[in-house]
Amino acid sequence: MPQDWTDDELLAALAAALDARQAVPAEFVAAGRSAFAWRNIDAELAQLTYDSVRDTELAEATRAEPASIRALTFSSPHLTIELEVTPDSLVGQIVPVQEAAIEVQPRDGAPARVAADEIGCFLIHPVPGAPFRLRCRLASGAEVLTGWITL
Amino acid sequence: MRDDPVVIALVARVRDGDQDAWDELVERYAPLVWSICVRYRLSRQDADDVGQSVWLLLIERIGSLREPAALPGWLATTTRRECLRVLRAAQRQDAAGLPPEDQLPAAAMIEDEVIAAERDAALRAAFAELPGGCHQLLSMLVSDPPCSYAAISTTLEVPMGSIGPMRARCLERLRRSPHLAGVLGPPPGEGPARDTAGSRR
Numbered sequence: 055m056p057q058d059w060t061d062d063e064l065l066a067a068l069a070a071a072l073d074a075r076q077a078v079p080a081e082f083v084a085a086g087r088s089a090f091a092w093r094n095i096d097a098e099l100a101q102l103t104y105d106s107v108r109d110t111e112l113a114e115a116t117r118a119e120p121a122s123i124r125a126l127t128f129s130s131p132h133l134t135i136e137l138e139v140t141p142d143s144l145v146g147q148i149v150p151v152q153e154a155a156i157e158v159q160p161r162d163g164a165p166a167r168v169a170a171d172e173i174g175c176f177l178i179h180p181v182p183g184a185p186f187r188l189r190c191r192l193a194s195g196a197e198v199l200t201g202w203i204t205l
Numbered sequence: 206m207r208d209d210p211v212v213i214a215l216v217a218r219v220r221d222g223d224q225d226a227w228d229e230l231v232e233r234y235a236p237l238v239w240s241i242c243v244r245y246r247l248s249r250q251d252a253d254d255v256g257q258s259v260w261l262l263l264i265e266r267i268g269s270l271r272e273p274a275a276l277p278g279w280l281a282t283t284t285r286r287e288c289l290r291v292l293r294a295a296q297r298q299d300a301a302g303l304p305p306e307d308q309l310p311a312a313a314m315i316e317d318e319v320i321a322a323e324r325d326a327a328l329r330a331a332f333a334e335l336p337g338g339c340h341q342l343l344s345m346l347v348s349d350p351p352c353s354y355a356a357i358s359t360t361l362e363v364p365m366g367s368i369g370p371m372r373a374r375c376l377e378r379l380r381r382s383p384h385l386a387g388v389l390g391p392p393p394g395e396g397p398a399r400d401t402a403g404s405r406r
Binding site for chain 1: 222231235240252253257258259261263264265291324328329346347372391392
Protein backbone atom coordinates (compact mmCIF):
# COMPACT_ATOMS: atom_id res chain seq x y z
CA MET A 55 0.00 0.00 0.00
CA PRO A 56 1.26 3.47 -0.81
CA GLN A 57 0.60 4.46 2.81
CA ASP A 58 3.45 2.16 3.86
CA TRP A 59 6.06 3.89 1.76
CA THR A 60 8.34 6.22 3.70
CA ASP A 61 8.93 9.71 2.37
CA ASP A 62 12.42 8.75 1.21
CA GLU A 63 11.20 5.63 -0.60
CA LEU A 64 8.45 7.55 -2.31
CA LEU A 65 10.79 10.34 -3.36
CA ALA A 66 13.29 7.79 -4.74
CA ALA A 67 10.51 6.04 -6.68
CA LEU A 68 9.37 9.38 -8.09
CA ALA A 69 12.93 10.21 -9.13
CA ALA A 70 13.23 6.84 -10.90
CA ALA A 71 9.88 7.35 -12.66
CA LEU A 72 10.87 10.80 -13.91
CA ASP A 73 14.30 9.50 -14.97
CA ALA A 74 12.69 6.66 -16.93
CA ARG A 75 10.68 9.22 -18.91
CA GLN A 76 13.69 11.51 -19.32
CA ALA A 77 15.76 8.64 -20.75
CA VAL A 78 13.46 8.33 -23.77
CA PRO A 79 14.67 10.41 -26.74
CA ALA A 80 12.15 12.98 -27.96
CA GLU A 81 12.22 11.60 -31.53
CA PHE A 82 11.35 8.15 -30.23
CA VAL A 83 8.16 9.54 -28.72
CA ALA A 84 7.45 11.72 -31.78
CA ALA A 85 7.64 8.70 -34.09
CA GLY A 86 5.09 6.94 -31.89
CA ARG A 87 2.74 9.89 -32.06
CA SER A 88 2.93 10.05 -35.84
CA ALA A 89 1.85 6.40 -36.13
CA PHE A 90 -1.68 7.68 -35.56
CA ALA A 91 -1.79 8.63 -39.25
CA TRP A 92 -1.85 4.92 -40.11
CA ARG A 93 -5.12 4.42 -38.32
CA ASN A 94 -8.05 2.86 -40.14
CA ILE A 95 -6.26 1.76 -43.25
CA ASP A 96 -8.98 0.22 -45.33
CA ALA A 97 -7.02 -2.58 -46.92
CA GLU A 98 -6.63 -6.28 -46.54
CA LEU A 99 -3.40 -7.15 -44.76
CA ALA A 100 -0.96 -9.58 -46.34
CA GLN A 101 1.25 -11.37 -43.82
CA LEU A 102 4.75 -12.63 -44.42
CA THR A 103 4.31 -16.36 -45.03
CA TYR A 104 7.72 -17.26 -46.44
CA ASP A 105 11.18 -15.77 -46.13
CA SER A 106 14.02 -17.70 -47.72
CA VAL A 107 16.48 -16.32 -45.20
CA ARG A 108 14.42 -17.26 -42.20
CA ASP A 109 13.31 -20.59 -43.56
CA THR A 110 16.73 -21.76 -44.72
CA GLU A 111 18.82 -20.13 -42.00
CA LEU A 112 20.04 -23.40 -40.50
CA ALA A 113 20.92 -24.97 -43.85
CA GLU A 114 22.82 -21.85 -44.94
CA ALA A 115 24.72 -21.49 -41.71
CA THR A 116 26.74 -24.61 -42.46
CA ARG A 117 27.59 -23.55 -46.02
CA ALA A 118 30.30 -21.16 -47.11
CA GLU A 119 28.71 -20.26 -50.47
CA PRO A 120 27.28 -16.80 -50.92
CA ALA A 121 23.61 -16.65 -50.04
CA SER A 122 21.25 -17.24 -52.93
CA ILE A 123 18.69 -14.62 -53.93
CA ARG A 124 16.37 -13.79 -51.08
CA ALA A 125 12.72 -14.51 -51.67
CA LEU A 126 9.73 -13.38 -49.63
CA THR A 127 6.05 -14.23 -49.92
CA PHE A 128 3.15 -12.23 -48.48
CA SER A 129 -0.31 -13.74 -48.45
CA SER A 130 -3.75 -12.34 -47.89
CA PRO A 131 -7.00 -14.21 -48.40
CA HIS A 132 -7.28 -12.92 -51.98
CA LEU A 133 -3.78 -12.19 -53.15
CA THR A 134 -0.22 -13.46 -52.91
CA ILE A 135 2.73 -11.13 -53.40
CA GLU A 136 6.06 -12.72 -54.22
CA LEU A 137 9.27 -10.74 -53.98
CA GLU A 138 12.84 -11.47 -54.95
CA VAL A 139 15.67 -9.28 -53.79
CA THR A 140 18.39 -8.87 -56.43
CA PRO A 141 21.49 -6.76 -55.80
CA ASP A 142 20.01 -3.64 -57.38
CA SER A 143 16.25 -4.07 -57.42
CA LEU A 144 13.24 -5.77 -56.03
CA VAL A 145 11.36 -7.99 -58.48
CA GLY A 146 7.78 -8.83 -57.63
CA GLN A 147 4.78 -10.66 -58.92
CA ILE A 148 1.21 -10.75 -57.70
CA VAL A 149 -0.87 -13.92 -57.94
CA PRO A 150 -3.49 -14.37 -59.34
CA VAL A 151 -1.75 -12.47 -62.14
CA GLN A 152 -3.34 -9.16 -63.04
CA GLU A 153 -2.52 -5.53 -63.58
CA ALA A 154 -2.30 -3.44 -60.44
CA ALA A 155 -0.96 -0.17 -59.09
CA ILE A 156 1.78 -0.80 -56.54
CA GLU A 157 2.80 1.77 -53.96
CA VAL A 158 6.05 1.53 -52.03
CA GLN A 159 5.29 3.22 -48.72
CA PRO A 160 8.14 4.26 -46.46
CA ARG A 161 7.41 5.02 -42.81
CA ASP A 162 7.86 8.66 -43.45
CA GLY A 163 8.05 10.45 -46.72
CA ALA A 164 6.12 10.16 -49.93
CA PRO A 165 5.28 6.77 -51.44
CA ALA A 166 6.76 5.72 -54.81
CA ARG A 167 4.48 4.19 -57.44
CA VAL A 168 5.14 1.40 -59.90
CA ALA A 169 2.77 -0.62 -62.07
CA ALA A 170 2.31 -4.38 -62.17
CA ASP A 171 1.92 -5.50 -65.82
CA GLU A 172 -0.65 -7.92 -67.26
CA ILE A 173 1.22 -10.91 -65.83
CA GLY A 174 1.39 -9.24 -62.41
CA CYS A 175 5.11 -8.43 -62.55
CA PHE A 176 6.65 -5.25 -61.18
CA LEU A 177 10.11 -3.88 -60.54
CA ILE A 178 11.18 -1.60 -57.71
CA HIS A 179 14.50 0.10 -58.25
CA PRO A 180 16.60 0.60 -56.22
CA VAL A 181 15.92 -1.76 -53.29
CA PRO A 182 14.30 0.35 -50.54
CA GLY A 183 16.75 0.76 -47.67
CA ALA A 184 14.45 1.73 -44.83
CA PRO A 185 11.48 -0.33 -43.65
CA PHE A 186 8.62 -0.07 -46.13
CA ARG A 187 5.38 -1.74 -47.02
CA LEU A 188 3.69 -2.42 -50.33
CA ARG A 189 0.14 -1.45 -51.12
CA CYS A 190 -1.49 -3.04 -54.14
CA ARG A 191 -4.57 -1.48 -55.69
CA LEU A 192 -6.27 -3.98 -57.94
CA ALA A 193 -8.47 -3.18 -60.91
CA SER A 194 -11.41 -4.51 -58.89
CA GLY A 195 -10.87 -1.69 -56.40
CA ALA A 196 -9.66 -4.02 -53.67
CA GLU A 197 -6.50 -3.06 -51.79
CA VAL A 198 -3.91 -5.29 -50.18
CA LEU A 199 -1.24 -4.01 -47.82
CA THR A 200 1.82 -6.00 -46.74
CA GLY A 201 3.36 -5.96 -43.29
CA TRP A 202 6.53 -3.92 -42.78
CA ILE A 203 9.50 -5.15 -44.76
CA THR A 204 13.13 -4.65 -43.74
CA LEU A 205 15.64 -6.03 -46.19
CA MET B 206 -2.43 -6.28 -11.82
CA ARG B 207 -5.50 -4.09 -11.53
CA ASP B 208 -7.44 -3.04 -14.61
CA ASP B 209 -6.28 0.53 -14.93
CA PRO B 210 -9.33 2.67 -15.78
CA VAL B 211 -7.03 5.32 -17.28
CA VAL B 212 -5.73 2.89 -19.91
CA ILE B 213 -9.18 1.54 -20.71
CA ALA B 214 -10.50 5.07 -21.21
CA LEU B 215 -7.53 6.05 -23.41
CA VAL B 216 -7.95 2.98 -25.63
CA ALA B 217 -11.67 3.73 -26.04
CA ARG B 218 -10.91 7.33 -27.08
CA VAL B 219 -8.25 6.22 -29.57
CA ARG B 220 -10.75 3.84 -31.12
CA ASP B 221 -13.04 6.83 -31.59
CA GLY B 222 -10.27 8.59 -33.47
CA ASP B 223 -8.97 10.89 -30.74
CA GLN B 224 -5.39 11.87 -31.56
CA ASP B 225 -4.85 13.48 -28.11
CA ALA B 226 -5.65 10.17 -26.44
CA TRP B 227 -3.18 8.43 -28.74
CA ASP B 228 -0.47 10.97 -27.87
CA GLU B 229 -1.17 10.39 -24.20
CA LEU B 230 -0.96 6.64 -24.64
CA VAL B 231 2.38 6.98 -26.45
CA GLU B 232 3.70 9.35 -23.75
CA ARG B 233 2.65 6.94 -21.06
CA TYR B 234 4.16 3.80 -22.56
CA ALA B 235 7.13 5.05 -24.63
CA PRO B 236 9.37 4.50 -21.55
CA LEU B 237 8.23 0.85 -21.42
CA VAL B 238 9.03 0.25 -25.10
CA TRP B 239 12.30 2.13 -24.77
CA SER B 240 13.43 0.32 -21.63
CA ILE B 241 12.96 -3.07 -23.30
CA CYS B 242 15.05 -1.92 -26.28
CA VAL B 243 17.72 -0.88 -23.77
CA ARG B 244 17.55 -4.31 -22.14
CA TYR B 245 18.27 -5.86 -25.52
CA ARG B 246 21.14 -3.41 -25.99
CA LEU B 247 19.86 -2.25 -29.34
CA SER B 248 21.60 0.56 -31.17
CA ARG B 249 19.73 3.82 -31.31
CA GLN B 250 18.74 3.15 -34.93
CA ASP B 251 17.45 -0.34 -34.16
CA ALA B 252 15.53 0.98 -31.17
CA ASP B 253 13.86 3.55 -33.44
CA ASP B 254 12.99 0.77 -35.87
CA VAL B 255 11.46 -1.31 -33.09
CA GLY B 256 9.57 1.66 -31.65
CA GLN B 257 8.01 2.52 -35.00
CA SER B 258 6.96 -1.07 -35.63
CA VAL B 259 5.41 -1.41 -32.20
CA TRP B 260 3.31 1.76 -32.47
CA LEU B 261 2.24 0.96 -36.01
CA LEU B 262 1.18 -2.53 -34.97
CA LEU B 263 -0.73 -1.03 -32.08
CA ILE B 264 -2.60 1.54 -34.16
CA GLU B 265 -3.46 -1.22 -36.63
CA ARG B 266 -4.73 -3.58 -33.97
CA ILE B 267 -6.12 -1.27 -31.32
CA GLY B 268 -9.64 -1.80 -32.63
CA SER B 269 -9.42 -5.53 -32.10
CA LEU B 270 -7.64 -5.64 -28.71
CA ARG B 271 -9.96 -7.76 -26.62
CA GLU B 272 -8.63 -6.59 -23.26
CA PRO B 273 -7.67 -2.92 -23.31
CA ALA B 274 -6.45 -3.30 -19.72
CA ALA B 275 -3.88 -5.83 -20.95
CA LEU B 276 -2.33 -3.22 -23.24
CA PRO B 277 0.94 -2.80 -21.28
CA GLY B 278 1.55 -6.55 -21.46
CA TRP B 279 0.73 -6.59 -25.17
CA LEU B 280 3.14 -3.69 -25.78
CA ALA B 281 5.93 -5.38 -23.83
CA THR B 282 5.51 -8.71 -25.61
CA THR B 283 5.34 -7.04 -29.01
CA THR B 284 8.42 -4.95 -28.25
CA ARG B 285 10.37 -8.01 -27.21
CA ARG B 286 9.39 -9.82 -30.41
CA GLU B 287 10.40 -6.83 -32.52
CA CYS B 288 13.76 -6.59 -30.67
CA LEU B 289 14.45 -10.22 -31.55
CA ARG B 290 13.45 -9.60 -35.18
CA VAL B 291 15.89 -6.69 -35.45
CA LEU B 292 18.67 -8.68 -33.78
CA ARG B 293 18.12 -11.56 -36.19
CA ALA B 294 18.23 -9.20 -39.16
CA ALA B 295 21.54 -7.81 -37.87
CA GLN B 296 22.85 -11.33 -37.47
CA ARG B 297 22.34 -11.98 -41.18
CA GLN B 298 24.56 -9.04 -42.08
CA ASP B 299 27.18 -9.52 -39.46
CA ALA B 300 28.95 -12.74 -38.59
CA ALA B 301 29.18 -11.63 -34.95
CA GLY B 302 25.54 -12.60 -34.77
CA LEU B 303 23.04 -12.84 -32.01
CA PRO B 304 24.43 -12.83 -28.48
CA PRO B 305 24.22 -16.26 -26.86
CA GLU B 306 20.78 -17.07 -25.49
CA ASP B 307 21.89 -16.70 -21.87
CA GLN B 308 22.98 -13.12 -22.51
CA LEU B 309 19.58 -12.11 -23.82
CA PRO B 310 17.08 -10.87 -21.27
CA ALA B 311 14.78 -13.62 -20.06
CA ALA B 312 11.11 -13.56 -21.00
CA ALA B 313 10.34 -13.04 -17.30
CA MET B 314 11.98 -9.62 -17.63
CA ILE B 315 8.88 -8.54 -19.55
CA GLU B 316 6.69 -8.92 -16.49
CA ASP B 317 9.10 -6.85 -14.35
CA GLU B 318 9.27 -4.11 -16.97
CA VAL B 319 5.47 -3.96 -17.22
CA ILE B 320 5.08 -3.65 -13.45
CA ALA B 321 7.78 -0.98 -13.24
CA ALA B 322 6.29 0.90 -16.20
CA GLU B 323 2.82 0.92 -14.65
CA ARG B 324 4.20 2.18 -11.35
CA ASP B 325 6.29 4.84 -13.06
CA ALA B 326 3.36 6.00 -15.21
CA ALA B 327 1.12 6.22 -12.13
CA LEU B 328 3.77 8.19 -10.22
CA ARG B 329 4.22 10.62 -13.11
CA ALA B 330 0.45 11.05 -13.45
CA ALA B 331 0.10 11.69 -9.71
CA PHE B 332 3.06 14.07 -9.78
CA ALA B 333 1.62 16.02 -12.72
CA GLU B 334 -1.55 16.73 -10.73
CA LEU B 335 0.20 18.14 -7.66
CA PRO B 336 -0.31 21.85 -7.02
CA GLY B 337 2.38 24.11 -8.47
CA GLY B 338 4.34 24.64 -5.24
CA CYS B 339 4.60 20.92 -4.52
CA HIS B 340 5.47 20.18 -8.12
CA GLN B 341 8.30 22.67 -8.02
CA LEU B 342 9.61 21.56 -4.64
CA LEU B 343 9.63 17.85 -5.50
CA SER B 344 11.25 18.59 -8.87
CA MET B 345 14.07 20.36 -7.06
CA LEU B 346 14.39 17.55 -4.53
CA VAL B 347 14.70 14.82 -7.17
CA SER B 348 16.99 16.78 -9.47
CA ASP B 349 20.44 15.36 -10.02
CA PRO B 350 22.52 16.65 -8.30
CA PRO B 351 19.90 17.52 -5.65
CA CYS B 352 19.29 21.17 -4.91
CA SER B 353 20.40 22.40 -1.51
CA TYR B 354 17.78 23.65 0.93
CA ALA B 355 19.41 27.07 0.59
CA ALA B 356 18.82 27.05 -3.18
CA ILE B 357 15.25 25.81 -2.72
CA SER B 358 14.62 28.48 -0.12
CA THR B 359 15.80 31.19 -2.53
CA THR B 360 13.89 29.86 -5.56
CA LEU B 361 10.60 29.16 -3.80
CA GLU B 362 10.91 32.16 -1.48
CA VAL B 363 10.19 30.11 1.63
CA PRO B 364 12.23 30.04 4.85
CA MET B 365 14.68 27.10 5.13
CA GLY B 366 12.83 25.88 8.21
CA SER B 367 9.58 25.27 6.37
CA ILE B 368 11.06 23.17 3.55
CA GLY B 369 11.11 19.97 5.65
CA PRO B 370 7.43 20.19 6.65
CA MET B 371 6.50 21.23 3.10
CA ARG B 372 8.34 18.20 1.70
CA ALA B 373 6.41 15.91 4.06
CA ARG B 374 3.09 17.54 3.13
CA CYS B 375 3.73 17.31 -0.61
CA LEU B 376 4.80 13.67 -0.42
CA GLU B 377 1.66 12.92 1.56
CA ARG B 378 -0.45 14.46 -1.20
CA LEU B 379 1.43 12.34 -3.74
CA ARG B 380 0.93 9.22 -1.65
CA ARG B 381 -2.81 9.81 -1.44
CA SER B 382 -3.27 10.35 -5.17
CA PRO B 383 -5.91 8.04 -6.65
CA HIS B 384 -3.42 7.24 -9.43
CA LEU B 385 -1.30 5.33 -6.94
CA ALA B 386 -4.07 3.23 -5.44
CA GLY B 387 -3.22 -0.41 -5.98
CA VAL B 388 -0.14 0.37 -8.06
CA LEU B 389 2.69 1.00 -5.63
CA GLY B 390 2.74 -2.37 -3.89
CA PRO B 391 4.86 -3.05 -0.83
CA PRO B 392 7.64 -0.56 -0.08
CA PRO B 393 11.00 -1.38 -1.72
CA GLY B 394 12.46 -2.44 1.62
CA GLU B 395 9.94 -5.28 2.01
CA GLY B 396 9.31 -6.50 -1.51
CA PRO B 397 11.82 -7.92 -3.96
CA ALA B 398 14.36 -5.26 -4.89
CA ARG B 399 13.58 -3.41 -8.06
CA ASP B 400 16.06 -4.04 -10.82
CA THR B 401 17.44 -0.64 -11.61
CA ALA B 402 19.63 -1.71 -14.51
CA GLY B 403 18.92 -0.58 -18.04
CA SER B 404 16.94 2.57 -18.45
CA ARG B 405 17.82 4.06 -15.10
CA ARG B 406 21.05 5.87 -14.82
